[in-house]
Amino acid sequence: MAPPSVTRDALAVAVTANLPVILWGAPGTGKTSAVTALGAAAGLPVEVVVGSIREPSDFSGLPVLRDGGTWFAPPRWAERLAAGGGGLLFLDELTTAPPAVQAAMLRVVLERTVGDLTLPDEVRIVAAANPPDQAADGWDLSAPLANRLIHLDWTVSAEDVAEGFAGGFPVPEFQLKAPAGTADARALVGAFLRVRPELVLAVPDSPDRAGRGWPSPRSWEMAARAVAACEHLGAGEPVLAELVLGAVGEAAGFELLSWRRNLDLPDPQTLLNDPRAPLPERLDRLHALLGAVVAYVRSDGTTDTWERAWAVVARVARTAPDVAATAARSLARSRPEGATLPETMLELAPVLRSAGLLR
Structure with a gap:
């Protein structure tokens, strides 16, 4: 169980991110x-x-x-x-x-x-x-x-109570401005669920367990927003863990947190600027990386960045066409107004057909 100070900070982050x-x-x-x-x-x-x-x-x-x-x-x-x-x-x-x-x-x-x-x-x-x-x-x-709801266990310690009586109980500081980076966090959670599809929905089989956090598309969305808020606000890993576990439960939450710690992905901007930058070999890391690239492209919104992203997709298609097809579908939906299709897309004809983007 987390220390009271971690729970207070997790509460402040949840209120900041407007998470119930x-x-x-x-x-x-x-x-x-x-x-x-x-x-x-x-x-x-x-x-x-x-x-x-x-x-x-x-x-x-x-x-x-x-x-x-x-x-x-x-x-x-x-x-x-x-x-x-x-x-x-x-x-x-x-x-x-x-x-x-x-x-x-x-x-x-x-x-x-x-x-x-x-x-x-x-x-x-x-x-x-x-x-x-x-x-x-x-x-x-x-x-x-x-x-x-995100579920947090509220505890008190004798030391906290004694200090509160003496000098007042602490109130966490937070900002009401909505955190940025939600698209990146959703891409991260989406990549994880591609690896562990059985965790997308796991309804508990007992009333007491069903009355706390458990995995569903709705609670995974809350977990993604919690990840974005913690990264935006600079909250520590204990606070992030409290919110993620409180959203989707301990078993699924610990898996996501462990997987996230071990990703070690290159920065999307670096990858877009350097066509020879190394790519990860594991499929789950490729999913996460391309999700981050698409999120970056949507945030940037420029034609140049959108066109360069297709070069990254083409590189991935040579070894993992299924992963590339998923990213191609997302990129196509994010096409800026007036953008022309880059020549790189000619290499992607089989991938685009499998993604339903070509007949």
Whole structure:
């Protein structure tokens, strides 16, 4: 289990990247006060919604007649967040919310929708829960709701509590600007899943395991955004591990982190500038490298870079045509306006046909 300081930093990174996150911890350990302090430090209005005292209509909206039709009126907390253009929605005591209330929360967490009101994109979502055996009339978290959140274990140490009483409890510093580099991180995760396709979806077979992080396309997307945020903010490996494991679970998360550490890929810009730069031999590394090249090309957006990328694809096609075909498909979709097809593409006719780009 990570030290409390790592968990606090992971929470700050998740809020920065606008990733929905849930804190798991025993009652009385300061989860609520930490989240409200975090919101205050960031200048974000905090709306606390306690699951045990809410009804499904508090999230799905209350049906009312309006202009001859039915309108699902949002609650006041949602209207305040919408009027403010952003804020922090804190869903407290989630495991005291019965299944019907948890089901109503799904659209709030994933789509930022409350009744017929759509919350601004700048609304951050943090939840907190006690383990079901420690919660009053506790319920397991439903698998669909659990899979929409990054799970962090909230712990306290005697030393941290003593220092907090003496000098105040620390609040992590963070920025609200959206992290860059998400395309690179998604390419990295996509390359990993090509190597381990059985990890794309692994629904747990027990309610307690299904109520925490587990692999699905949705949770892998959250893991990719967490990787991008950590790299952008300079967060350490322990913070990255907390977020990735919290998104997709320990088994799949540890595999991704280990694979990422051992990639040792050349820089995409170096490869585009030097046609003789060495290429990795392993197929998983080639997948990751070409994914990074395509992400760089999309970010750069220039015709010259797009055309030079085809030379890299052509080199890979000589030894790994299947890998090249995947990259060719992505590059073709990223063609800048006015770009002409480079002569290099003539060498790629078989690859382009297999990618569905030539008849």
